[in-house]
Amino acid sequence: DREKFGQIFDEMSIQRNLKAIGTFAYQSVKKNNNRYKNFIAPTLSYVRKTLRRRFKDTFLQKVLLKYIPGLDGNEAFNL
Structure with a gap:
């Protein structure tokens, strides 16, 4: 159904964007x-x-906010 598709899409979006951030x-x-x-x-x-x-x-x-600096929007990150 449409709702399930949207949830799976958003899960994949998070995973792919985090991978991209790692690559960057x-x-x-x-x-x-x-x-x-x-x-x-x-x-x-x-x-x-x-x-x-x-x-x-x-x-x-909760897990992603705990371990990914800057994800909460309040922290600065430095490379």
């Missing part, structure tokens, strides 16, 4: 390639919005 950070830190560095904050914002909309007060949201 790796390129910046390990390869000294800052081309993608400016995409980290907007991508974190996509994840944050999806968590608030679909996964508010869930275990997934």
Whole structure:
């Protein structure tokens, strides 16, 4: 059904965006390639919005907020 599809889509969106953030950070830190560095904050914002909309007060949201700096929107992150 449509609701189930939306939930699966949002789960995959979070996973793929977190992978992208990891790639952007790796390129910046390990390869000294800052081309993608400016995409980290907007991508974190996509994840944050999806968590608030679909996964508010869930275990997934709590774990990700605990372990991903900057995901709560209050912390700065430095590479």
